[in-house]
Amino acid sequence: MIWLTWRQSRAQITAVLAALAVVAIYLATTGTQLHNAYHNALTACGNGGCGSSISQLTDQYKLPYYLAGGLLLLLPGVIGAFWGAPLIARELETGTHRLVWNQSITRARWLTVKLLFVGLATVAANGLLSLLVSWWSVPLDQINQNRFTPLLFDVRGVVPLGYAAFAFTLGACAGLFIRRSLPAVAATLLVFAAVQFLMPLAVRPHLEAPVRTDIALNAEAVNSANLLGTTGKGPDAPLVANLTVPNAWVVSGTTPVLNSAGHQVNNKDICASGSQSRWSSCVASAGLKVPVSYQPGDRYWTFQWYETAIYLALSAGLAWLCSWRLLRRLA
Amino acid sequence: MTAILEARGLGKRYGRRQALSDCTVSVPTGRVVGLVGPNGAGKSTLLQLACGMLTPTSGTIEVLGERPGSSPALMARVGFVAQDTPTYAALTIADHLRLGARLNPSWDRQFAERRINDLGLEPAQRAGKLSGGQRAQLALTLAVAKRPNLLILDEPVAALDPLARRGFLQSLMEFVAEDGATVVLSSHLVTDLERVCDHLIVLVGSRVQAVGDIDDLLATHFRLTSARRSAESLPEGMEVIQADHTDRQSTFVVRSATAIHDPSWTLEPLNLEDLVLTYMTQAAAGSRTDTRPALETQR
Amino acid sequence: MNEVTVIEFHVEARSGVSPYLQLVHQVRQALRLGLLSEGDRLPTVKDVAAKVAINPNTVLKAYRQLENEGLVSPKPGVGTFVTGTLGDTAVSEHEPLRQELRQWLARARGVGLDEESIEALFLTTFRSATEEER
Numbered sequence: 066m067i068w069l070t071w072r073q074s075r076a077q078i079t080a081v082l083a084a085l086a087v088v089a090i091y092l093a094t095t096g097t098q099l100h101n102a103y104h105n106a107l108t109a110c111g112n113g114g115c116g117s118s119i120s121q122l123t124d125q126y127k128l129p130y131y132l133a134g135g136l137l138l139l140l141p142g143v144i145g146a147f148w149g150a151p152l153i154a155r156e157l158e159t160g161t162h163r164l165v166w167n168q169s170i171t172r173a174r175w176l177t178v179k180l181l182f183v184g185l186a187t188v189a190a191n192g193l194l195s196l197l198v199s200w201w202s203v204p205l206d207q208i209n210q211n212r213f214t215p216l217l218f219d220v221r222g223v224v225p226l227g228y229a230a231f232a233f234t235l236g237a238c239a240g241l242f243i244r245r246s247l248p249a250v251a252a253t254l255l256v257f258a259a260v261q262f263l264m265p266l267a268v269r270p271h272l273e274a275p276v277r278t279d280i281a282l283n284a285e286a287v288n289s290a291n292l293l294g295t296t297g298k299g300p301d302a303p304l305v306a307n308l309t310v311p312n313a314w315v316v317s318g319t320t321p322v323l324n325s326a327g328h329q330v331n332n333k334d335i336c337a338s339g340s341q342s343r344w345s346s347c348v349a350s351a352g353l354k355v356p357v358s359y360q361p362g363d364r365y366w367t368f369q370w371y372e373t374a375i376y377l378a379l380s381a382g383l384a385w386l387c388s389w390r391l392l393r394r395l396a
Numbered sequence: 397m398t399a400i401l402e403a404r405g406l407g408k409r410y411g412r413r414q415a416l417s418d419c420t421v422s423v424p425t426g427r428v429v430g431l432v433g434p435n436g437a438g439k440s441t442l443l444q445l446a447c448g449m450l451t452p453t454s455g456t457i458e459v460l461g462e463r464p465g466s467s468p469a470l471m472a473r474v475g476f477v478a479q480d481t482p483t484y485a486a487l488t489i490a491d492h493l494r495l496g497a498r499l500n501p502s503w504d505r506q507f508a509e510r511r512i513n514d515l516g517l518e519p520a521q522r523a524g525k526l527s528g529g530q531r532a533q534l535a536l537t538l539a540v541a542k543r544p545n546l547l548i549l550d551e552p553v554a555a556l557d558p559l560a561r562r563g564f565l566q567s568l569m570e571f572v573a574e575d576g577a578t579v580v581l582s583s584h585l586v587t588d589l590e591r592v593c594d595h596l597i598v599l600v601g602s603r604v605q606a607v608g609d610i611d612d613l614l615a616t617h618f619r620l621t622s623a624r625r626s627a628e629s630l631p632e633g634m635e636v637i638q639a640d641h642t643d644r645q646s647t648f649v650v651r652s653a654t655a656i657h658d659p660s661w662t663l664e665p666l667n668l669e670d671l672v673l674t675y676m677t678q679a680a681a682g683s684r685t686d687t688r689p690a691l692e693t694q695r
Numbered sequence: 696m697n698e699v700t701v702i703e704f705h706v707e708a709r710s711g712v713s714p715y716l717q718l719v720h721q722v723r724q725a726l727r728l729g730l731l732s733e734g735d736r737l738p739t740v741k742d743v744a745a746k747v748a749i750n751p752n753t754v755l756k757a758y759r760q761l762e763n764e765g766l767v768s769p770k771p772g773v774g775t776f777v778t779g780t781l782g783d784t785a786v787s788e789h790e791p792l793r794q795e796l797r798q799w800l801a802r803a804r805g806v807g808l809d810e811e812s813i814e815a816l817f818l819t820t821f822r823s824a825t826e827e828e829r
Contacts, residue, residue, distance in 0.1 A: 068498050072491060073484070159485070163478035164535070167447055168499035169468045169542065393451070428750050562748055570745035587708040591749045614713065657823045662815075667711060 066170060066178040077148060078186050085190060088136065089197055095129045096201040103204035119208055130205055133198045137220040141191050141228035142257045148183055149236020150249035153391070157244045176388055184233050191229035195222065213314035213365050215265040222369045227376030232257045234383035241387055264372070270316040272371045275358040280308055282322060282353040287345050292319055295332050303329050304348075306355045312362030322353050400425045400546050400578045401446055405455035408441050415441040417602045419455070423580060423595070428572060430593035430610075431582040432672055434680075438602040439582040440479060443550045446580065447476040459546060472502045475539035475547045480555065481532040485524030489517055489534060493541075500542040508541035511567070529560025533567060540571045547571075549581045553588065561585075565592055586669040598672055600679035610668065617671050620648040622661035631656060638674050649674045701725075701735045704747050714749055718757035726766065726781040736774040737767060 099122070106118040123130075153176075156162040166172055199221045206212040212221055219225070235257060239249040280286055287293060289309050295302035304322040309315060321329045330353060360368065401423035408416045416438040423429050431439050444450045445457050448465020457463075462470050483492060489512060497503045512519060515533050523531060532552055539547060549568075553561040569592060572579060583589055589596070596613060598606040606613070617637070620630070624646050627636040634656065638649040649671075655663055666674070702725050706714045725731040737758065744751040758775050761767040766779040803813050 066499060069495055072487065072494075160478060160480060160482035161484055163449065163476070164482050164484075164538065165495075165499070166449065167471065167474070167476040167478075167539075168496070169472035169501060170499050171465075171468060171471075428752075565748035566745050569748050569751065570741060573741035573744040573751040590708060591706060591714065591747075594750050594752050611713070655822070655826055657819055657826070659819070665711065667709065669709075 066175060067182060069165075070179050070182045074148070074183050074186070078183075081144065081190055085194060088194070092129070092133060092197050092201050095126065096197075099126050099201065099204050103207075123205060123208060126205065130202065133201055134217070134220045137191075137194055137198045137225055138216070140194060141187075141225055142232045142254060142261070144187050144190060145229055145232020145257065146236045146250045146253035148187055149233040150240040150253050151246040152179055152183060152237045152240055153387075154240030154244055154246045154249045157240075158246060172391055173388065176391055180234070180237060180384055180387070184230060187233045188226050188229045191225045195220070195225040210311040210362075211309070213312060213360065213362060213368075215269075215314075218265070218269075218314070218368070219261070222366070223373045224369055224376070227373035227380075228261070230380040231260075231376040231383070234380040234387070238383045238387050241390055268375070269368065269372060270360070272368055273360065273364060275316050275360055277356065277358050279323075279354040279356050280310070282306065282308075282348065282351070282355055284346065284349040286355070287349045293322075293345075293348070301331050304332055304353075308355055308357055310357070310359050310361075312365070313359045315357050315359040317356070317358040320356055322355055325352050325354065398425055399423055401457070401459050401580070403442070403445075403455065403457045406442070406445065406452055406457050407454035408438075408445060408450060409453040414602055416445070419599075419602075419604055421597055421604050421607060423578065423597075425578050426576055427595040428579045428581065428593045429595040429597060430589035431580060431597045431599060432584070432586060432589060433599035433605075434676060437599045439599055440550050441602075442599065443476075443548050443580065443582060447474055447548050449476075468501075472500055472542055473545045475542060475544035477532075477535045477539045477547075477549045477552050479550045479552075481528075481535035481552060483523040483526075483531050483534055486522065488520050488522050489526075490519040492523060492534060492538060493519070496538050496541055502542045504541050504543055507543070508537055511537045511541070515563075515567070527560070529556050529563060532556060532560065532564050536564065536567055536571075540575075540577075543575060543577075545577055547577050547579045549579065551582050551584070554584060561588070568592065586672050590668045596668075596672075598675045600676050603679070605675045605679045606672075613671060614665065614668060616651050616653060617666045617674075618650055618652065618655060619664045619666050619670070620650050620661050621664075622646055622648075638678055700738060701731060702737065704738075704743055706747055706749050715753045715756040715760065718743075718754065719760050722757070722761055722766065723781055726777070726779075731777050733777055733780065735777045737777065739774060 102122055102125075106122060109118055153162075156165065165175065202212075202221065206217075206221075211217055219228070232253065236249065236253040239252045239256075240246065243249040243252060286308055289311075290306055291309055292305070292307035294305065296305055297303075305319050306322050307315070307319040324330050399422040401421075403419050403421050406416060406419040407414065419438070419442060431442065433439055441450065445452055446459060446464055448463075448471070460470060460473060464474070465471060484495075487495070493505070493508050493512070496508060497505055512534075515530075515537075517526075517530060517534070523534060526534065536549075536552070539549075553564050556564065565588060568579065568581075571577065581589070581593065590610070594610055596606070596608060596610050597604060620634075622645070624641060624644055627639050627648065630636065630648070630650065633652055635651040636648050637651055640647045649666065657663055702722065704718055704721055706717050710717065712720070722731065722737070738746075740751050740754045740758070743749070743754045758767060758769070762769065762775075764779070766777065766781070767775050768778045769775045800813065803816070808816065
């Protein structure tokens with residue numbers, strides 16, 4: 066059965082592995098360059114020439130940075146759908162299930178070998194890529210200090226393995242229930258995308274209770290803010306801010322800026338006019354604060370493992386659903 | 397003679413559609429059994445229940461004394477060739493034989509290779525490039541090379557040209573002569589069934605209408621033509637299966653242990669196709685109120 | 696193993712004669728024409744079944760019938776061999792019977808029966824007599 070599963074899937078597995086090999090070479094070469102450049106820039110930092118050479122790195126390596134992240138964002142869903150959905154659906158479509166289920170093998174064993182063999186290949190491929198991308202991104206992650214934020218969290222560490230397992234078992238299930246490869250692939254991609262969209266919005270923020278604190282709106286905070294401005298027009302418009310915390314994940318989004326007494330401030334109260342840079346330094350020295358909820362950076366790996374565990378549990382559930390339906394012998 | 401397949405009150409329902417009802421049939425060992433009936437009668441359903449592809453919604457079915465598909469050991473003894481003889485289009489013939497060898501402990505490699513050789517098939521040829529007849533032969537090889545005790549074939553020759561059909565039946569008969577396996581074969585073509593089968597099951601409207609050895613069926617069914625008369629006026633021991641009357645003439649299909657000749661009527665033997673058609677038209681007309689099979693041969 | 700194929704069988708699907716009887720007739724015909732002689736080995740059951748695409752039991756039945764008629768005899772493990780003949784001896788006994796039949800036919804025509812009536816009369820009598828014998 067292992068031989069048969071390999072024979073049936075060898076074309077697609079070798080194709081993807083070949084493509085990944087090319088990507089690996091690309092990432093290995095650019096990655097070593099990046100790591101070296103970063104190392105050099107850090108040593109240069111000691112002599113006070115930090116800022117420009119560092120920001121140069123982020124610009125220089127922008128393309129592979131986005132490519133690598135993009136690829137790892139798409140790969141679990143795409144392979145999961147294209148390898149998982151036809152796993153059973155193809156056999157049902159072509160009628161070969163009537164050939165293979167009449168060999169001297171139980172359906173349970175047939176399904177187990179197929180799911181495990183191709184599933185492990187999916188997880189391994191994604192795992193390898195994740196390893197590579199995580200290693201590659203270390204310098205830029207240290208510069209940007211944003212690896213805990215939603216999109217980047219998805220493309221580092223162990224979570225891609227969980228995503229891969231989930232997408233694959235989702236595909237296999239869809240294939241079994243829909244019985245046609247192409248519609249099953251489409252359904253898998255849709256559901257997977259929806260889950261991936263909802264996870265960081267609805268589930269991940271609550272894996273542990275976020276830390277609540279007030280952050281002083283000083284120069285550093287103003288410089289690193291995602292957003293600082295007014296909602297609406299006019300001098301009475303309230304001031305709001307979306308701050309960042311180094312290496313942490315701010316879950317509170319955009320919140321009102323408060324003064325030391327805890328009241329919301331309007332723009333006119335502080336610095337109504339002037340150039341941009343003067344307004345920024347004006348705000349920074351106004352003694353304001355912003356209340357935020359965030360997940361601190363030291364929870365990063367805990368969250369990675371929690372989320373992976375959730376996705377693996379979902380995969381196990383889907384695999385169970387598959388076998389329950391298949392063993393009922395409906396046709 | 398023991399029965400290799402026993403179905404009692406077997407039924408299969410899909411939602412509101414009853415594909416098979418109250419099917420009670422015993423397939424004796426060592427026979428070549430023909431399963432005949434119109435489309436939608438439940439032939440495919442019965443065969444798939446027999447090899448374990450489906451589970452019954454009512455009644456029971458036992459093959460070699462066990463529930464079909466219940467263990468790899470049982471599945472090794474039952475071969476199945478599905479309708480349209482599916483094969484893996486991307487795999488070569490040699491790959492298919494490898495498949496058989498890996499998934500069946502009772503696989504006879506030499507037997508399989510000899511068959512492929514005798515058929516003139518090229519092992520490196522992809523199954524998708526084979527003709528319909530060649531694919532059917534490949535599917536048959538896959539089913540028989542594990543040397544099953546029971547071979548089930550679901551309309552294997554329906555889509556084949558006459559030459560391919562003859563080739564397939566030749567291969568099948570060679571296997572039966574060598575192994576003495578029991579074969580259950582469904583088909584529309586009664587002439588084919590007459591050549592290769594010795595036992596017949598007529599399935600119409602998801603019920604068994606007639607069952608028995610072909611020789612017995614042919615020896616006990618006759619067409620009786622006479623002047624206009626009623627069915628009751630015929631002698632005892634002659635069961636009227638079908639009656640057709642015109643003003644002057646009556647034509648009956650009768651079942652009788654022996655041929656009873658009389659100057660007032662002409663008695664002719666019935667060929668198998670007409671016999672099957674009679675039972676099928678009677679079932680369609682719904683004139684049989686008795687739900688048990690019309691004819692059984694006790695053995 | 697099979698040096699020479701002495702007889703080729705064929706079965707006609709719609710002839711109204713059961714397959715095993717067709718095989719029996721073909722062997723008898725071959726004997727009558729002198730194509731088969733004593734000591735010839737008939738094809739194996741497997742070969743006939745595979746060539747003609749008929750049930751092996753049909754072939755077995757035909758061979759058994761021929762054995763009952765004293766025309767062939769099986770040697771286990773070796774094959775089925777021709778032992779009898781349907782030769783001239785039969786022909787010589789046909790002649791007086793043929794003469795009697797011609798006389799009967801003349802009488803039937805003289806009484807006024809047409810061809811189909813004669814045929815029907817003959818067939819029904821023949822069939823019922825055969826049934827009685829069984």
